Amino acid sequence: MGAPAKTFRMALDSLIIKEKLNITDEETVEQIRENPYLQYFIGLNEYTDKAPFDASMMVHYRKRLSQEVLSKINDIIVNGTLSKRDKNNKNDKGNGDSFCSSDDRTPKAESGEDNAGIMIVDASVAPADITYPTDLNVLNESREKCEEIIDKLYEQLKGRIPKPRTYRHNARRDYLRAIKRRKHTQKGLRKALRQQLQYIRRDIHHIEALIQRGAVLEGLTRQQYRNLLVVGEVYRQQKQMYDENKNSIADRIVNISQPHVRPIVRGKAQALVEFGAKIFLSRINGYHILDAISWDNINESTLLIEQIKRYKQRMGYYPEAVLADKIYRTGENLRFCKEHNIRLSGPRLGRPVNDNSYSDKQEQADRAQRNAIEGSFGTGKRRYGLGRIMMKLKETNETSISLIILVMNLEKQLKLLLFLLYKRYFLPFKLHIFKEMLAS
Numbered sequence: 001m002g003a004p005a006k007t008f009r010m011a012l013d014s015l016i017i018k019e020k021l022n023i024t025d026e027e028t029v030e031q032i033r034e035n036p037y038l039q040y041f042i043g044l045n046e047y048t049d050k051a052p053f054d055a056s057m058m059v060h061y062r063k064r065l066s067q068e069v070l071s072k073i074n075d076i077i078v079n080g081t082l083s084k085r086d087k088n089n090k091n092d093k094g095n096g097d098s099f100c101s102s103d104d105r106t107p108k109a110e111s112g113e114d115n116a117g118i119m120i121v122d123a124s125v126a127p128a129d130i131t132y133p134t135d136l137n138v139l140n141e142s143r144e145k146c147e148e149i150i151d152k153l154y155e156q157l158k159g160r161i162p163k164p165r166t167y168r169h170n171a172r173r174d175y176l177r178a179i180k181r182r183k184h185t186q187k188g189l190r191k192a193l194r195q196q197l198q199y200i201r202r203d204i205h206h207i208e209a210l211i212q213r214g215a216v217l218e219g220l221t222r223q224q225y226r227n228l229l230v231v232g233e234v235y236r237q238q239k240q241m242y243d244e245n246k247n248s249i250a251d252r253i254v255n256i257s258q259p260h261v262r263p264i265v266r267g268k269a270q271a272l273v274e275f276g277a278k279i280f281l282s283r284i285n286g287y288h289i290l291d292a293i294s295w296d297n298i299n300e301s302t303l304l305i306e307q308i309k310r311y312k313q314r315m316g317y318y319p320e321a322v323l324a325d326k327i328y329r330t331g332e333n334l335r336f337c338k339e340h341n342i343r344l345s346g347p348r349l350g351r352p353v354n355d356n357s358y359s360d361k362q363e364q365a366d367r368a369q370r371n372a373i374e375g376s377f378g379t380g381k382r383r384y385g386l387g388r389i390m391m392k393l394k395e396t397n398e399t400s401i402s403l404i405i406l407v408m409n410l411e412k413q414l415k416l417l418l419f420l421l422y423k424r425y426f427l428p429f430k431l432h433i434f435k436e437m438l439a440s
Helices: 010-023 025-034 036-041 058-063 069-090 135-157 166-179 188-210 221-245 300-315 331-339 362-380 396-440
Strands: 120-129 263-265 273-284 286-294 320-324
Touching: 010 036, 010 058, 010 396, 025 036, 025 058, 058 396, 069 286, 069 300, 069 396, 120 300, 120 362, 135 166, 135 188, 135 221, 135 263, 166 188, 166 300, 273 300, 273 362, 273 396, 286 300, 286 396, 300 331, 320 362, 362 396
Parallel strands: 120 320
Antiparallel strands: 120 273, 263 273, 273 286
């Protein structure tokens, strides 16, 4: 009959534990095995000193719980919290005694036509766990993958034909000679690239010849067949860039094991270029919503209108103000915001003029409020592992990013719950003790 299926609660909660503690899959299983509280959290009825599942199951959990599933769960958490807060705001009628930051104060619009609330939007990159790529390193790794494939295919024809000459020792020697130079000249670099391209071209011809002589691709492992397809595309891209003497090309592959990773130009002081997924985040009432994940370097301003429409769908009205970078202030976005009476933060387009319609105080206030989402990215990267995603597959990478956003929202709800408990039980007790001390 096989092993019994694991529950959805066990799968989701195990992933939440991993992201909350920012540990590996093996450490997650070990923590669950040792901790009765974590065992109760994942749904076990009694304590056991045995691991509830193998660490390899965490990979299957990430594959089954896709980004779409986690986004729906996050929407349930955020929408439920926002709807409750709207009811509380309506009942309080503007009472300022609430546990929320400056961007959390979102009054309920009185009618469907009124705008209310503040939405903060921004984009960042979740770097993948890869070495810093260079053309020479990518070509060398491609050549090594080709040599492995040739060895595997030749095993099917061993004894019938002589083994193809790959000159792998010469290729390795040329590669090491190039990367060990202290100073790289343009002429020397192009020579090294040309050599590696020639070695790869020879290896690809050998693979085609082996297939014509009777070798079958079914003899390759799934990973080797995938590498064969990736190497072919890498050779095409690198050959085109070498022939045209260019340094960039569309959909450039920078890692053989993770061909979905693309270079994302950031222009930051710390890193001009980052390699990973570009995430688009919006912050509403202190909660984070992952609007999109892109592996291409698209402009974040193109998604602003869609983010505003999702705010309208979620809240029932458009935001009063959208706080964003200057890059979001395109003509199309400004026209859309003007049509729906939305204030988009930032200076007006064009040359600066002596116009006080957008005051310095308002700009400073918007900038101070917009820092909240910058802090959210910093928290996610330093505390929850958003600064380096360790997953290798595209879908598991996206799942890990969605889980981090989900855990950050759960952390905010936990802080709110603790504050309410403190306000309800501990604060009156402290006030009572303080009054007794004053009376004595």
